[in-house]
Amino acid sequence: MAKIIPFRAVRPTRAIVGLVASRSYQSYTIEEREARMEYNPYTFLHIVNPGYKYDQVITGEERYKLVKNRYLEFKEDHVFIQDDKPSFYVYKIVNRHHQTFNGIIAATSAEDYEKDIIKKHEDTIESREKTFKNYLKTVGFNAEPVLLTYPDNSTIASIIEETQKKHAEYEFTMTYKDTHYLWKVDDEAVIKTIQDEFKKMDTIYIADGHHRSASSYLLYQEEKANNPNHNGTESYNFFMSYLIPESDLVIHEFNRLVKDLNGLTKEEFLVKLDADFRIQNRGNTPYTPTKQHHFSMYLDGDFYSLYLRKNTYDFKTSLDALDAQILYKTILKPILGINDLRNDNRISYSHTHGSIEMVNIKGSVDSGEFKIGFGMCAVTIEQMKQIANDGLKMPPKSTYILPKLRSGITIYEF
Structure with a gap:
């Protein structure tokens, strides 16, 4: 009440x-x-x-x-x-x-x-x-x-x-x-x-x-x-x-920019990424994900689409199904070594919506300020409510709300 x-x-x-x-x-x-x-x-x-x-x-x-x-x-x-x-x-x-x-x-x-x-x-x-x-x-x-x-x-x-x-x-x-x-x-x-x-x-x-x-x-x-x-x-x-x-x-998405590949070469990084994602190089055509568990990536002059391999990922809770959490658990923490999303100065967040955002991510990477950028779909109101109802907490910068x-x-x- x-x-x-x-x-x-x-x-x-x-x-x-x-x-x-x-x-x-x-x-x-x-x-x-x-x-x-x-x-x-x-x-x-x-x-x-x-x-x-x-x-x-x-x-x-x-x-x-x-x-x-x-x-x-x-x-x-x-x-x-x-x-x-x-x-x-x-x-x-x-x-x-x-x-x-x-x-x-x-x-x-x-x-x-x-x-x-x-x-x-x-x-x-x-x-x-x-x-x-x-x-x-x-x-x-x-x-x-x-x-x-x-x-x-x-x-x-x-x-x-x-x-x-x-x-x-x-x-x-x-x-x-x-x-x-x-x-x-x-x-x-x-x-x-x-x-x-x-x-x-x-x-x-x-x-x-x-x-x-x-x-x-x-x-x-x-x-x-x-x-x-x-x-x-x-x-x-x-x-x-x-x-x-x-x-x-x-609700709009917050996207992620990272300053380095944690000591990995581009090729080594992509091999590690393949364990959890189906990867397609889309060249210089900006890709914006339209479905949950699909991600965009910009690295070394190329756009990529990343589709989560669901048979390798364990959906135990409503939080586990959140794309920001998936990105953290499969890429940011285990591959790029970012444990603290709030305080690690190697990661930054961007929230311009849609295809313009991927162009902005490209500019930030091409300038040399960042090495790699990731985009994802926005959280839905149903996801936000379910996570709150379950007493769970989203990673920081999961939502940009109007x-x-x-x-x-x-x-x-x-």
Whole structure:
């Protein structure tokens, strides 16, 4: 039984919301960040990069305190306002590829995370969880929702559709040509209907934001333990999420680039590869796999197709059937010697979709930066759910999921 609640969002005024909203801090290059901050005094980047004001790189607790100061200044200057009534927020994104995403921004339950009603499919790094937990505790707000997905629901879909017939609170387009729309839902009867529909759901799934949700859960545990009067209604019991139906979720593949052949010659590598794959050299014609367990490879000026020999590979679990796991277990670890997919600097990841991606892989290899590149099919929503249901975790960079959310459009305080 999934629990979601409305909240009083802190959000930009309508006139400047497009100037405030930003991508995640890490997605910008240093040059991009500085250019946006130089010419846009309203960007949310000024809040999360407070050292820019003093031309200083500031880290740790000192940075967290300055983040909170910048945030309070934005509120004092009426860049941000706070809604009077707890609300849900119907949110729509239309990206530059004309893909449309519709969902609801709400506060979701940390207890649901604990009980595995909110299911996970990726491992998290403990140090990152704790770092972001400390950040949240100091700054006192969530500014970017976790992306959750739920089974398609006709009642919720109807509410979203009816809400979108009204005048939007926000309608703005970002420089990446994504157009964003937001409607406030504060009618108590409609709120109850939405909540009742989510109560019928046994499970919802994290699509993107595993570290943010894990950190919010750690904060919940800490605050609960330190509050002798804890009753479960406190704001720290929840974290902000954007919930979209499964049919709206778009999953692309992450492909792999490796810097060397682990001391092998090309011929020695291909012989080892033949044990688990049927190999076809396709010359200079880019090959993009279209079926699960088929892979593309670019090496020494040639494209190859690799078809898994299923009689040599053991499918014991749902994770074993995942192409990213197959690539790891048959090539990356045993042949190329890459054991730690998160930290080995010999491997890199790329996510441009389709045939363009193979051209990009070719360019990266031909430049000499990498020796070999691999492409695969995208994970399906069914695979992602099954792996989460089985309590298993995908290898890092197994999915590139859309939509990508913006920071600073709605803010949840605790």
